Every structure is written in C-alpha cells, then in structure tokens.
Amino acid sequence: MGKRQKEWARRAKDQLIVDLGGACVLCGSDVELHIDHPFGRDWQPRKLEFSHRISRYRQEYKMGLVCLLCAECNEDPENKPLSREEYETQRKQAQESEAPY
Numbered sequence: 001m002g003k004r005q006k007e008w009a010r011r012a013k014d015q016l017i018v019d020l021g022g023a024c025v026l027c028g029s030d031v032e033l034h035i036d037h038p039f040g041r042d043w044q045p046r047k048l049e050f051s052h053r054i055s056r057y058r059q060e061y062k063m064g065l066v067c068l069l070c071a072e073c074n075e076d077p078e079n080k081p082l083s084r085e086e087y088e089t090q091r092k093q094a095q096e097s098e099a100p101y
C-alpha cells in the first residue's frame with residue numbers, strides 16, 4: 001500500500017472516531033478506542049488492507065452499524081452487544097453533545 005494511501009486511511013480513521021462521538025459508548029473513555037460492530041459483522045477486518053477496512057467502516061458508519069469501544073470494554077467478556085435501540089440512543093446523544101458552532 002502506498003504511503004499516501006496509508007496517510008489517507010489514518011486520517012479517515014481519526015475522522016471516523018470523531019464522527020462516532022470520540023468516546024467509548026459504554027463507559028465514555030477516550031483511551032484506545034476500537035471500532036466495534038454491536039450487531040456483528042459478516043466480514044473479517046484482518047483480511048482487508050487497512051485502507052479498505054477504513055472505507056468499509058465509513059460505509060458502515062453511514063448505515064449505523066458501528067460504534068466505539070475502549071480497549072477495556074472491548075475485551076470485557078461480560079460486555080454484551082448493544083440492542084439496536086440502545087445503540088440509536090447513544091448515537092443520538094453523541095451527535096447532540098457535539099459543540100454547536
């Protein structure tokens with residue numbers, strides 16, 4: 001993968017994290033955020049190149065299929081996937097908490 005493509009993907013990922021509210025949906029932490037699929041997914045992120053993965057995440061973001069989890073919540077086996085309703089509520093809160101410039 002080219003250097004420019006890599007830089008694009010990195011920036012796109014940072015932007016996506018901002019768009020998703022910039023914090024873990026479960027505990028509000030902003031440390032080591034991961035893009036999570038609360039309803040599961042039918043593809044393997046590890047099998048895609050980083051930039052392809054980010055493009056896919058962006059599409060899923062537009063469809064409301066991804067959210068942010070911090071490393072701790074992501075690894076917690078007690079952590080159950082969100083219901084669609086909880087997810088929509090948190091997504092709305094994240095959007096409303098954005099500074100109204």
Ligand SMILES: [Zn+2]
Pocket residue numbers: 024025026027028029069070071072073074
């Ligand atoms: Zn968390």
